[in-house]
Amino acid sequence: MMRLLLLLAMLVCATAARAQDVRISGLADFRLVAPSGQDSFLNGGLGKFRWGSQDHGVHADIGGLYLRGIATLTPELIAVGEIMGGRQQSHPVDLLDAYLRWRPVSTTPLRASFRAGAFFVPVSLENGGIGWTSTWTLTPSAINAWIGDELRTIGGEATVEWRGDFGKLEAVGSIFGWNQTAGVALFDRGWSFSDRTLGLFGRLRRPVAVARSTFGANPPTYWADEFRQFNKAAGYYAGLTYESPEDGRISLLHYDNQADPTSHDSNNFGWRTRFWSLGLSTEWNGVTILAQAITGSTAFTPSAVWSSTTKFWAAYVLAGYEVGDMRYALRLDRFGSNERHPFGGLMMGELGTALTAAATWSAREWLKITAEVVGIDYHREQRRADGLKPHAQEVQAQLGVRVSF
Secondary structure, eight states: OHHHHHHHHHHHHHHHTTOSEEEEEEEEEEEEEEOOSSOBGGGTSOBSBSSOGGGOSSEEEEEEEEEEEEEESSSSEEEEEEEEEOSSSSSSEEEEEEEEEEOOOOSSSEEEEEEEEEEOOTTOSSOOSGGGOOSSOSSOOHHHHHHHHHOOEEEEEEEEEEEETTEEEEEEEEEEESOTTTTHHHHHTOOOBOOOOOOTTOOEEOOHHHHTSTTSOSSOOOEEOSSOOOSSOOEEEEEEEEEETTTEEEEEEEEEOOOOTTOBOSSOBOOEEEEEEEEEEEEETTEEEEEEEEEEEEEEOSSSSSOEEEEEEEEEEEEEEEETTEEEEEEEEEEEEEEEOTTOSOOOOEEEEEEEEEEEEEEETTEEEEEEEEEEEEEEGGGGGGTOOSEEEEEEEEEEEEEEO
């Protein structure tokens, strides 16, 4: 897998070297954080936030450093690549995506485009900024935190648009591989709220309580590799989107990574992950409304006795309002999962609610300052394995300074 990603990055760079035009942009994201009192999932705990008790109170940190390059090879063909740097990741510098996009010129209502490489699954309504950052808040919804942590398309994608007086109708389809362990995070620790996106060379931190249990290896395995391929089956997704200036945008997408749930190696399992996603973006009396819901399942069955199926769901509604150089956002999340296995022991399901409030001041075109508070109330039985009460409440406050260039 690493060789494949390195070859992909080298191909994009070599292609970009012959470009007609190259544009480089970046984002430096700095934070002042008042963390939750729970041990963060990034530290092997069961806390829901990126920062937690291991950070010892209010402190300054780096949200992320991002660099994006777009090379125009021809009017129809571009190469795109993004890298990120930061403290809370497996490598100080990692690759987020790298792909080629071909969009032939069209003089008819029908237009097609194609992508090949590594890129994000096109389901997010929030995360449209550089480095797959949210444009409304510092912390994305549970849905988009999971997508950034576990899902990446490594393959090809085709999009067909039909433009008319009614608006635009779009169909997208993809065939991909090397994402057959996606789903392990929802089983291991459940939903989270974090803007730390996993890089393509990164590894997923497993909770200590899981790594040391019968679910883990001997000796315990504290890391999972997200971008693995166990069988020859290609994953796929397919979706439809309708968009118009009057109605807004509504999208439906089905995803299936086609993993063999009986496959495994010494450190990783194949997780058959499938879901439906429905998203809506519109405006009402000057207020931007974003809403998304996702429902699906993930399963591994290495033997008839040792197996698990986790059904998961999450939904959010975000209301955003802009006035002058200020942007305000309020988001409500609901999330849950229901895990079943035949070998007894602790159930890993959960149910929770989160509320996020954020205000962003665009002090300059290149400078944005955001104040954000996120509160979560949830119940997860797995917390008993860490000697904790299953019901928990967490609050995280942040001040973010984002400098773009």
